[in-house]
Amino acid sequence: MNESTTLTLQPPALTKPVSKADFVSGQDVRWCPGCGDYAILAAVQKALADMQVQRQNTVFISGIGCSSRFPYYMNTYGFHSIHGRAPTLATGLKIARPELSIWVVTGDGDGLSIGGNHLIHTIRRNVDIKILLFNNQIYGLTKGQYSPTSEQGKKTKSTPFGTIDYPISPLCVALGVEGSFVARTTDTDLKHMAMVLERAAHHKGTAFVEIYQNCVIFNDGAFKGITEKSVRPDHALFLEHGKPMTFGKDGSKGIRLDGVHPNIVEATGKSEGLCVHDEKAPEPTLAYMLSRMRNPDYPVPFGVFRAIERPTYDGMLVAQEQQATAKMGAGNLQNLLRGPETWEVK
Amino acid sequence: MSNPSTIQSAKKHQQLEKVAIRFAGDSGDGMQLVGGKFTETTAMCGNDFSTFPDFPAEIRAPTGSLPGVSGYQIHFSSRDIYTPGDAPDVLVAMNPAALKVNLRDLPENAILLVNQDAFNDANLKKAGYASNPLEDGSLKRFRFYPVPIGRLNAEALAKLGLPKKDAERCKNFFALGLIYWMFDRPMESTVTWIQDKFKKVKGIADANEAALKAGFFYGETTELIPEQYRIPQAQLEKGLYRKISGNEAAAIGFVAAAQLAGKQLFYGSYPITPASDILHELSYHKNLNVRTFQAEDEIAAMGATIGAAFGGSLALTGTSGPGVALKSEAIGLAVMTELPVVIVNVQRGGPSTGLPTKTEQADLFQAMFGRNGECPVIIVAPATPGECFHMAIEASRLALKFMSPVMYLSDGFLANSAEPWRMPKLEDLPRIHVEHPTVADNFLPYSRDPETLARPWALPGTPGLEHRIGGLEKEDGSGNVSYDSENHQHMVQTRAAKVAGVAKFIPPAAVAGPPHGDLLLVGWGGTYGSLRAASEEARRLGKSVAHLHLRYINPFPSNLGDLLTNYKRILVAELNCGQLLMMLRAKYLVDARGFNKVKGKPFQVVEVLRAIEEALL
Numbered sequence: 001m002n003e004s005t006t007l008t009l010q011p012p013a014l015t016k017p018v019s020k021a022d023f024v025s026g027q028d029v030r031w032c033p034g035c036g037d038y039a040i041l042a043a044v045q046k047a048l049a050d051m052q053v054q055r056q057n058t059v060f061i062s063g064i065g066c067s068s069r070f071p072y073y074m075n076t077y078g079f080h081s082i083h084g085r086a087p088t089l090a091t092g093l094k095i096a097r098p099e100l101s102i103w104v105v106t107g108d109g110d111g112l113s114i115g116g117n118h119l120i121h122t123i124r125r126n127v128d129i130k131i132l133l134f135n136n137q138i139y140g141l142t143k144g145q146y147s148p149t150s151e152q153g154k155k156t157k158s159t160p161f162g163t164i165d166y167p168i169s170p171l172c173v174a175l176g177v178e179g180s181f182v183a184r185t186t187d188t189d190l191k192h193m194a195m196v197l198e199r200a201a202h203h204k205g206t207a208f209v210e211i212y213q214n215c216v217i218f219n220d221g222a223f224k225g226i227t228e229k230s231v232r233p234d235h236a237l238f239l240e241h242g243k244p245m246t247f248g249k250d251g252s253k254g255i256r257l258d259g260v261h262p263n264i265v266e267a268t269g270k271s272e273g274l275c276v277h278d279e280k281a282p283e284p285t286l287a288y289m290l291s292r293m294r295n296p297d298y299p300v301p302f303g304v305f306r307a308i309e310r311p312t313y314d315g316m317l318v319a320q321e322q323q324a325t326a327k328m329g330a331g332n333l334q335n336l337l338r339g340p341e342t343w344e345v346k
Numbered sequence: 347m348s349n350p351s352t353i354q355s356a357k358k359h360q361q362l363e364k365v366a367i368r369f370a371g372d373s374g375d376g377m378q379l380v381g382g383k384f385t386e387t388t389a390m391c392g393n394d395f396s397t398f399p400d401f402p403a404e405i406r407a408p409t410g411s412l413p414g415v416s417g418y419q420i421h422f423s424s425r426d427i428y429t430p431g432d433a434p435d436v437l438v439a440m441n442p443a444a445l446k447v448n449l450r451d452l453p454e455n456a457i458l459l460v461n462q463d464a465f466n467d468a469n470l471k472k473a474g475y476a477s478n479p480l481e482d483g484s485l486k487r488f489r490f491y492p493v494p495i496g497r498l499n500a501e502a503l504a505k506l507g508l509p510k511k512d513a514e515r516c517k518n519f520f521a522l523g524l525i526y527w528m529f530d531r532p533m534e535s536t537v538t539w540i541q542d543k544f545k546k547v548k549g550i551a552d553a554n555e556a557a558l559k560a561g562f563f564y565g566e567t568t569e570l571i572p573e574q575y576r577i578p579q580a581q582l583e584k585g586l587y588r589k590i591s592g593n594e595a596a597a598i599g600f601v602a603a604a605q606l607a608g609k610q611l612f613y614g615s616y617p618i619t620p621a622s623d624i625l626h627e628l629s630y631h632k633n634l635n636v637r638t639f640q641a642e643d644e645i646a647a648m649g650a651t652i653g654a655a656f657g658g659s660l661a662l663t664g665t666s667g668p669g670v671a672l673k674s675e676a677i678g679l680a681v682m683t684e685l686p687v688v689i690v691n692v693q694r695g696g697p698s699t700g701l702p703t704k705t706e707q708a709d710l711f712q713a714m715f716g717r718n719g720e721c722p723v724i725i726v727a728p729a730t731p732g733e734c735f736h737m738a739i740e741a742s743r744l745a746l747k748f749m750s751p752v753m754y755l756s757d758g759f760l761a762n763s764a765e766p767w768r769m770p771k772l773e774d775l776p777r778i779h780v781e782h783p784t785v786a787d788n789f790l791p792y793s794r795d796p797e798t799l800a801r802p803w804a805l806p807g808t809p810g811l812e813h814r815i816g817g818l819e820k821e822d823g824s825g826n827v828s829y830d831s832e833n834h835q836h837m838v839q840t841r842a843a844k845v846a847g848v849a850k851f852i853p854p855a856a857v858a859g860p861p862h863g864d865l866l867l868v869g870w871g872g873t874y875g876s877l878r879a880a881s882e883e884a885r886r887l888g889k890s891v892a893h894l895h896l897r898y899i900n901p902f903p904s905n906l907g908d909l910l911t912n913y914k915r916i917l918v919a920e921l922n923c924g925q926l927l928m929m930l931r932a933k934y935l936v937d938a939r940g941f942n943k944v945k946g947k948p949f950q951v952v953e954v955l956r957a958i959e960e961a962l963l
């Protein structure tokens with residue numbers, strides 16, 4: 001398979017190394033002070049610099065919402081498009097220019113409400129782009145209505161008596177459409193974010209990353225009960241490929257499978273019988289089970305849920321083009337004009 | 347077997363200048379196929395022609411029912427013709443439903459050939475006939491030839507031992523053979539095609555060939571049909587010709603445009619009638635630097651097209667009116683980000699789902715105004731199937747030169763209608779010049795070319811030109827987000843001025859007919875043929891009538907206002923309720939009148955002629 005390269009790594013010997021500052025655009029950042037988006041921006045800029053990514057070959061594309069201001073702050077090519085449609089622009093650009101590294105930045109409203117259709121089809125096709133979905137479980141830019149990921153019963157400006165919508169889980173959606181790379185991280189853990197971003201960047205195919213992001217204004221502390229340092233050990237499960245699933249102080253608790261049902265068990269000093277994380281499992285069953293684990297019954301998993309190799313849309317497109325050209329010969333415009341049958345008038 | 351087409355017929359011949367034949371049957375009867383074959387043979391015979399298929403929206407409506415009737419009309423001539431013909435001179439009706447649907451179009455004394463065997467009680471009932479029209483004398487006003495096609499076909503194929511159902515399926519070729527005989531056309535190319543097409547199913551190939559020839563010989567021997575007709579060759583311009591429909595011409599026109607610009611062609615589309623054939627055609631040309639993308643919906647198709655344009659492709663999307671409605675917001679984004687995209691709208695009857703397979707011109711206002719904000723796009727409209735090719739190149743040239751979306755308004759008639767097309771020589775096609783900036787010093791993504799007001803097209807991958815664009819209002823020059831009120835007014839006016847300025851780079855409008863006179867007949871798009879034929883006829887009758895057909899609608903050609911003042915009256919004929927009419931009246935303050943029709947059908951020449959006569963009273 002002729003795969004296109006996602007990352008164009010800068011040969012360090014030939015060109016000046018890039019630093020995090022090189023990825024900072026001149027525009028004033030206009031998020032609310034204290035917004036989780038700042039941490040994500042810094043993490044992305046640092047991760048790209050750490051990987052020595054070439055700015056000119058990198059494109060950030062977004063839709064509408066607070067998160068979608070992101071491209072303005074990145075000193076790369078950028079496109080702030082319209083609500084929900086960023087994956088479509090990214091797909092078109094990737095088809096036209098498979099060599100570019102393309103990142104989509106979206107939110108829970110942009111990606112899962114108005115843009116849900118594009119999100120699932122982009123992941124389904126395995127277009128080689130990276131999708132960062134900032135999930136803050138609220139509409140920020142329109143000032144505080146519930147979003148498709150808001151918990152049921154949430155009182156917001158548009159639901160004074162509480163929402164009656166069942167929420168959608170971004171990772172369940174991504175896995176449901178056979179996402180080849182599916183991960184979750186949080187704006188409060190820079191190291192973990194850096195790891196996940198790097199893994200996503202190096203993945204060939206659609207890399208879908210949900211990032212828990214705190215909206216200080218309209219939904220402050222939405223993830224506090226999971227990600228705050230003091231509660232994190234008991235409420236979050238950090239996944240590592242090939243390692244047993246443990247959490248709690250000093251790994252005192254673990255996940256054991258009872259049939260297809262995850263059980264929390266005492267795990268101090270013994271990892272036997274615990275469920276071992278396998279991000280490369282060809283079937284997404286385990287990853288799907290993990291994506292459904294949530295507080296208070298279970299710890300919330302973070303990390304790479306699934307990372308499998310699968311031919312990419314753009315790779316197959318180029319390969320098909322090459323095969324067709326090999327079979328039919330190079331195209332000729334005059335022959336095309338001629339069509340199947342001609343006659344001459346003398 | 348001797349070659350039937352070389353046998354000298356014993357019957358008398360009559361020479362005609364032109365004939366319109368309509369093949370009509372159930373949508374499963376293969377009428378489009380035989381119509382197409384007759385057209386190819388007619389092309390080889392050197393006639394000018396124009397064809398128009400008329401098929402139902404349902405793929406297979408119940409057999410024998412009125413909604414299931416499919417028709418194909420070909421008009422061919424020894425002189426130039428412009429339309430598929432107002433009314434058929436010959437109707438071939440394969441069943442009662444086909445007769446019922448088409449009879450109202452049939453003029454007195456026309457030839458009516460029916461498959462008598464299909465007129466059984468069940469079929470008569472499905473078509474809503476209380477009595478058998480073949481027997482009640484109601485068809486006396488026509489030259490009526492009832493032919494037992496079913497039985498004759500079955501007899502001719504009996505020795506081939508085909509299952510009854512398969513043999514029955516060949517009856518369309520029997521009908522075609524009979525029409526070939528009637529119009530003295532050779533069968534060779536059709537026989538070759540049959541043998542090639544069905545080569546994998548040998549029995550079927552031979553059966554179709556046998557049916558074709560049986561039809562021909564029946565004509566030769568039957569007492570029923572007394573004469574044959576001959577239509578001599580037309581005097582067409584010298585050159586190499588092919589048959590082309592509007593959708594085919596548009597598709598290869600855009601491939602040509604991309605090659606002329608040295609660009610990849612990107613086509614993002616969602617299947618929709620009557621535009622899907624463009625997607626089918628383009629998806630085949632993988633060896634011509636064409637990349638097609640069948641998107642998940644209309645919006646995605648538009649978004650992907652914009653993404654590809656950002657990446658530097660000649661980016662194109664194609665759809666019909668309902669699709670344009672869905673794409674509107676994204677078209678606005680292309681206007682704001684000033685990226686070159688072409689949107690093909692193969693118009694159909696609306697509103698809403700409307701009449702998917704029928705033609706209409708009611709999306710002009712949608713093209714002009716169908717977006718939020720002040721959102722001008724360039725609008726062009728090809729006039730004939732062949733012109734769909736040249737306007738594709740023209741639409742691309744304008745999009746690339748002005749960094750602007752271009753709306754290309756085709757329609758269901760142009761899309762499916764076919765005519766002989768003289769192939770252009772590659773060297774005669776205009777090169778399209780495209781430049782991309784590479785120098786980083788003082789690069790401003792919203793600086794402007796002083797002549798065209800186009801902004802620079804800097805491509806991702808270019809070091810030092812990293813920049814960000816988007817749907818928020820742009821600051822002049824820098825392209826940064828700006829909420830400044832003065833800047834907004836300036837940018838709105840600049841975008842409008844850019845599109846208005848296109849007028850300096852398009853050919854002036856030209857009339858056919860007298861430069862001054864009593865009446866100017868104005869039209870646009872796919873109605874060209876009917877309007878041209880009607881205005882020529884009016885002049886032949888001594889009337890002072892000129893015809894102006896607009897290919898550029900936004901902006902209008904700069905001489906248009908002056909042209910309109912050269913005639914005492916202006917009649918604007920459109921397949922809508924008066925959209926161009928309103929634009930002309932608003933812009934030029936002229937007392938133009940409309941001639942409008944919204945029946946999902948093209949104009950008939952006679953009705954336009956009548957409208958001209960009435961306008962002159």
Ligand code: SF4
Nearest residue numbers: 032035066140215216
């Ligand atoms: S509204 Fe919320 S999400 Fe938006 S910028 Fe402010 S804090 Fe961040």
